[in-house]
Amino acid sequence: MYGVIIALIPAIIVSLVYFGVGSAVVLSTSVASCVFFEWAISKYILKVNPSLSDGSAIVTGLLLAMNLPSNLPVWIILIGALVAIGIGKMTFGGLGNNPFNPALVGRCFLLVSFPVQMTVWPVAGQLTSYLDAQTGATPLALMKHAIKAGDPSILQQLPSATQMLLGTNPNLGLGSIGEVCAAALILGLIYMLWKKIITWHIPITIIATVFVFSGLLHLANPVYADPLSVILSGGLMLGAIFMATDYVTSPMTYKGQIIYGVAIGFLTVVIRDWGSYPEGMSFAILIMNAFTPLINHYVKPRRYGEQLNS
Amino acid sequence: MKLHTFKIGGVHPLEYKITAESPVQKAELPEKAIFPLNQHIGALAKPVVKKGDQVKVGSLLAEAGGFVSAPIYSSVSGTVVEIGKSIDATGYLQPSIIVQVEGDEWDPGIDRSEQLEKLSDHPEYTAEVIASRIRKAGVTGMGGASFPTTVKLSPPPGTKAECIILNGVECEPYITSDYRLMMEHPDELLVGLDLLMKAAKVEKGYIGIEENKPEAIRLLTEKTAGDPRVEIVPLAMKYPQGGEKQLVDAVINRQIPAPPALPVHVGAIVQNVGTAVAVYQAVMKNRPLIERLVTVSGKRITHPGNFQVRLGTPFSQLIKACGGLPDGDNKVLAGGPMMGKAVVSLDVPVCKGTNAVTVLSGSDARRKTPQPCIRCGKCVSACPMGLEPYLLATLSAFKQYDRLEAEEVTSCISCGSCQYTCPAHRPILDNILQGKSVVMGKIKARSKAKKPATKTTGPSSVIS
DSSP, X not given: OHHHHHHHHHHHHHHHHHHTHHHHHHHHHHHHHXXXXXXXXXXXXXXXXXXXXXXXXXXXXXXXXXXXXXXXXHHHHHHHHHIIIIITTGGGTSTTOOSSOHHHHHHHHHHHHSXXXXXXXXXXXXXXXXXXXXXXOOHHHHHHHHHHHTOGGGGGGSOOHHHHHHTOOTTSBOOSGXXXXXXXXXXXXXXXXXXXXXXXXXXXXXXXXXXXXHHHHHHXXXXXXXXXXXXXXXXXXXXXXXXXXXXXXXXXXXXXXXXXXXXXXXXXXXXXHHSSSSOOHHHHHHHHHHHHXXXXXXXXXXXXXXXOOO | OOOBOOSSOOBOOOOOOTTTTOOOEEOOOOSEEEEETTOSSSSXXXXXXXXXXXXXXXXXXXXXXXXXXXXXXXSSOEEXXXXXXXXXXXXXXXXXXXXXXXXXXXXXXXXXXXXXXXXXXXXTOOHHHHHHHHHHTTOBOTTTTOOBHHHHHSOOTTOOOOEEEEEEXXXXXXXXXXXXXXXXXXXXXHHHHHHHXXXXXXXXXXXXXXXXXXXXXXXXXXXXXXXXXXXXXEEOOOBXXXXXXXXXXXXXOOOOXXXXXXXXXXXXXXXXXXXXXXXXXXXXXXXXXOEEEEEEEOTTOSSOEEEEEETTOBHHHHHHHTTOOOSSOEEEEEBOTTTOEEOSOTTOBOOTTOOEEEEEEGGGGSOOOOOOOOOOOHHHHHOTTOOOHHHHHHHHHTTXXXXXHHTTGGGOOOOXXXXXXXXXXXXXXXXXHHHHHHHHHHHHHHHHHHOOSOOOOOOOOOBO
16 A cells, blocks of 8 residues: 555645645645544444554545545545545445445545536646635546537647646646646556556556547547547546556456456546546446456456466 | 466565575484374375384385375384374374384395496386386375375376476475485486386476576586486476476476366376485385485574485474574474475474475564455466465355355465465465365265265375
8 A cells, every 4th residue: 555655656746836735735634534534433433443554544545635626625625535435435344345446436426516616627836825726627628628519629729748748738727636747647657567566457458448449539520639638638547547456446357457447448438528527537437346346256367277288 | 598487376485495505414313203194195004013013114014005095114113112193294193103213224125325226227127117116115296295106107097198297396485305306316316207207108208497496407407418308497486386287387388177187187297306216216226215305494493404304203303403493483384484384293203295394483483464355466366276366265264165166266276375475464375275175075075975986086286
């Protein structure tokens, strides 16, 4: 778990540079409240020894914050943390038993409960503002707008791929705290692959599927954004690298992980392009979390002796 | 050069081959030698001596109790003082013969000279003669499983052996007895391989050795340079490469079908390098299996070493010879740290399959507190049989035996890679073994109900 925290450090630093005090408030509130709720629920409701030392509550808190806008009021963050830890994790018996990614449960609960606060995104560079930050449309909103209006020229307002990679979108809302800089997230991916915390199967299949599927759509009709912009925008990198790879809620076998990754990538594009929300990553992951037990049941590793012989 | 290895799973434990460069020393004779009658796979040996009998080194104590069984010879001279029970490495009391040691008088039929006998000088040794001598000498697999060697040499109908694979992998941490054997007895080993090849009527022999033993690879490659039939196969380091199924995969790139299939179903007969030397002794020197090499090691043992030990010698004596147990907590294992069994008493004797006595001290002796399983899947990627250890462990814990059988628990080779790799320190293998033994019992009961004829079981897995 602590390896995941280390892998998140580049993205955390970038968020502090871009959002300043807002990011600091959201991150610290989310982590502190997740740890508190885990401790309180273990001790007073489940009446078991709180096991905070595994770091899983910290990871949940960080990932929840990464999925929130930097100008979200503290009371909404507290509700998100309570839902993430309380409903997403402890109801099922705590670490290792939850079918859904707790941070995403909290995030999606907030998204459907507070759709206004959850979908306004501060523009960069307001280091001292928190609730009063100026907001703007995100690249994803532009993409959705282009599809709805059937007007590919709207896509010309999109920042360049380099700008999206580094998170320097001019005059646009940047998105959730953790999704502003794809480069920082990719750095985290490289670290986790190097330390063998995760394998390539889930993140790469998600990103590749989204790239191929949205690329085909782009070729068929230019109102769909180009695939490079699609994979660099929104929560795709954050979801593919940090959310979908959660051990507890993803399949055990490499084969299963590839099925899971392809399905998440496919669902993400479907929700982004034709759903009512501009971003589909969280929903896609939660939907596939539900399929994980089924995948584990039917997709077995290659047994010794199965592949017979030259 | 690309090194061969097995294809599925595996882990890389630290080696701790502390005793690799310690030449083999002769262990002192014990005061009392203990011979459990079930120190091989298969039927119990039947005692042919009674209390008060005088025996010599090499006297028959017990004869084979069936086809899958092996006779037991006395490794000491003295008086049979008891035919009773003694604790062995499994922790249970086992029927045993106990001999009070007096002097060291050898059976005159045993050739104790160091003179190397070659198979080419003995055309009278046909396949049948070799096999019957191996059987008579009580030779069993020396890697740890103690499966009677001749049973492996007589393949079941419908199968045909194509090669002998000698196992010089020694992938368990700490253990160096096979390495010392390869370094100190290469000629006997190669004649032993010749004998095994002749007995099995095959024209190809391989010796698989992991690359952490370059001297052994070099020495044996030199010695076999003129013999096109024998090939030394250097293998990339990975545990459990010494597992029979993994070794066959690594060396000849074939995988054995699920049990009850044997390696010979894909043309291979696997024998430990120690077995080859025991075969040489049995056939050429008329010497039954009465001694073996044992590594006694541990990070805090003061004088670890490799010993030539008379069977029946209690562990306590070997540990004493190495400077005794370190202060504090110790766990004494029969075998290495991956597959060895913790013994309940130091009176446990060295048996035919005891390749090492490993002493884990201090924090190594203690289990870490298990944490919840977070389904990270590390055990699944580590399992060399392509099983799902987390699932098997859970099913065993919840006594879901039918499902456990469907998930192929019987393919588990007990290598412990899952438990080794588990970041939550869960007792995965312990749980699986409990469930597996119940499932094996159920399968046995079923096949008994179907046909009353007893069926021979295949060799249980072992990794040396």
